Amino acid sequence: MSVVPEQRKVYQEILLEINNLIKEDGLKPGDRLPSERELAERLRVGRSSVREALRALELLGLITTRRGEGTFIQSYRQNKLIDIIGFFILKDFKTRRDLVEMRKILEIDAVRLACHRATTKHYAEMERIIQLAEEKILKGELPTEEDYLFHRAICRSSRNSVLHRIWAPLIEYSKSVRMESLSRDGRAEEGLKEHREILQSIRDKDETLAVERMTKHLENSIL
Numbered sequence: 001m002s003v004v005p006e007q008r009k010v011y012q013e014i015l016l017e018i019n020n021l022i023k024e025d026g027l028k029p030g031d032r033l034p035s036e037r038e039l040a041e042r043l044r045v046g047r048s049s050v051r052e053a054l055r056a057l058e059l060l061g062l063i064t065t066r067r068g069e070g071t072f073i074q075s076y077r078q079n080k081l082i083d084i085i086g087f088f089i090l091k092d093f094k095t096r097r098d099l100v101e102m103r104k105i106l107e108i109d110a111v112r113l114a115c116h117r118a119t120t121k122h123y124a125e126m127e128r129i130i131q132l133a134e135e136k137i138l139k140g141e142l143p144t145e146e147d148y149l150f151h152r153a154i155c156r157s158s159r160n161s162v163l164h165r166i167w168a169p170l171i172e173y174s175k176s177v178r179m180e181s182l183s184r185d186g187r188a189e190e191g192l193k194e195h196r197e198i199l200q201s202i203r204d205k206d207e208t209l210a211v212e213r214m215t216k217h218l219e220n221s222i223l
Contacts, residue, residue: 010045014053017043022073029075033063036071099174104218106167107151111198111214113158115207122157126150126199133192142182143192144175150195157202181221191221 018033021042027033036054040047054071057063065071114122129150133143148171155164171178182188194217201210 010049010052012053014043014045014049015056018053018057027073029073031073032069033071033073099170100177100218103167103170103174104215106163106170107154107218108211108214110155110158110160110163110167111202111210112207113160113163114154114202115205115210117159118157118202122153123199123203126153126157126195126202129153130192130195130199133188133195137188137192142179142188144179144182147178147182147191148175154198154202178221187220191217194220 018039021034021039033039033054034042036047036050039050039054043050054063054065058065058071062074063071064074129146133146133150136143136146151171152164152168155167158164182191194213198210198213198217201213
C-alpha cells in the first residue's frame with residue numbers, strides 16, 4: 001500500500017485503495033465486496049480503519065450492507081446524493097450556464113470523434129436506445145433515461161476514456177435541467193428526431209454535419 005500523506009486520514013487513503021481493488025477485481029454494481037477481514041489483510045491495514053472507510057462509503061450510498069449476506073456495491077446513478085448536490089449546484093444561474101456550456105464543449109468533440117471511431121456495435125446500441133425512447137413516448141412517458149443513454153453511447157463511441165469520465169458526473173448534475181427540457185410540450189418527440197439525425201451523420205462519417213446537428217440539438221435542449 002502506498003505511503004499515506006500526513007494531511008490525509010488513514011481511512012481516506014483506504015477509500016482510494018478500495019476503489020483500486022474494485023477495478024482490479026472487475027467488480028460491478030450488485031457484486032459483493034470482500035469481507036472487512038479480507039480487506040484489512042489485502043490492504044495491510046487495521047480492521048477499524050477499514051470499518052471507518054466502509055461506513056463513509058455506505059453514508060454516501062455507494063455500498064449497502066445486507067445482514068448475513070455481506071456488503072454490496074451500489075450503482076452511483078441510483079445515488080440520491082448526486083441529485084441533492086446537483087440541486088444546490090444548479091441554484092446558481094452562472095453555474096447552471098457554465099455547466100450547459102461545458103456539456104456542449106464535451107459532446108461536440110465527442111460526436112466529432114465518433115464520426116471516425118464509432119463501430120457497428122456503437123451504431124446498434126444507439127439504434128436500440130432510440131427504439132426504447134420511441135416506445136416510451138408512445139406510452140406517454142418521458143424518455144429521460146434513454147436521453148442519457150444515447151448521449152453516453154456517443155461519448156463511449158468517441159473511445160476517449162478521459163472525455164467520458166469527465167462527462168459522466170457532469171451529466172448527472174444536470175439531470176434536473178434535462179428533465180425540465182424534455183417536459184416541454186413536443187420536446188421529447190423533437191429530441192428523438194434529432195437523435196436519429198445525429199446517428200445518421202455519425203454513420204455517414206460526416207463530421208461537419210454531425211457537429212452541426214449536435215450543436216442544434218443541445219441548443220434546443222437548453223431552457
